[in-house]
Ligand SMILES: CSC[C@H]1O[C@H](OP(=O)(O)O)[C@H](O)[C@@H]1O
């Protein structure tokens with residue numbers, strides 16, 4: 533990328549959201565990272581103001597990548613390498629609460645990780661460099677707070693009637709690809725889960741390791757498997773809601789990304805994540821392997 537064309541904001545589309553609307557595509561770029569290639573070429577588009585947005589389709593443009601196989605490290609590292617400082621990610625989720633109906637939007641603020649160690653969830657394994665990132669608040673609180681009222685406003689103005697937004701919720705991330713059993717679904721409710729997906733981990737963890745502000749805008753597609761007297765979720769049910777949800781998600785993206793770009797460009801508001809990795813490394817610099825330092829400098833300046 534030309535340094536004058538730095539892209540500050542990235543967008544990751546999930547199930548049903550394979551491209552954005554109302555933006556002018558500038559180019560599609562193939563970024564190779566030390567962790568391989570992203571799920572899709574990165575589409576660089578311009579907003580009416582000329583600001584650039586980078587888009588990756590999490591499961592590939594034709595949905596060929598399972599949740600366990602998403603090359604999350606490559607996706608996040610590629611976005612970081614082109615200058616991205618904030619990611620607005622989208623996800624289709626199941627609801628674990630009666631009051632979160634299919635079609636509703638949710639911006640969670642907590643995560644419970646129920647993935648099964650099949651996924652590469654850190655840039656710092658087998659490198660000879662030990663790093664522990666802070667992850668108590670898995671999303672950027674400031675970005676969440678910035679985005680929520682704007683999403684609310686956009687959803688109030690949807691032409692088929694207002695769409696409900698829930699905030700302050702907990703997302704369970706399961707491994708999949710099979711959906712949960714009824715017993716698991718009930719257990720997740722007891723854990724305190726409000727919604728469930730298969731993708732927020734490790735995407736959010738890796739964004740944190742790259743010091744990227746990360747927010748997840750979820751759209752509810754189903755009631756999972758916990759409701760007595762109701763059939764458990766199927767893909768057919770998910771797909772029914774996915775189309776409408778994706779339309780609403782595109783409207784949200786179109787209305788939101790300029791504001792997110794502007795607040796990131798100001799460089800003042802989203803300052804809670806930037807710099808968080810500076811003191812996260814336990815391994816003294818003089819014993820860090822040179823090859824690891826070179827590799828890790830792709831994502832963090834501290835290793836250069
Ligand atoms: C198609 S249903 C299960 C699938 O949908 C969600 O994908 P994404 O988060 O990328 O929107 C969920 O996490 C599962 O991967």
Ligand SMILES: Nc1ncnc2[nH]cnc12
Nearest residue numbers: 624625626728729730756
């Ligand atoms: N019920 C569910 N479980 C996991 N991921 C989902 N994505 C959409 N619905 C889901």
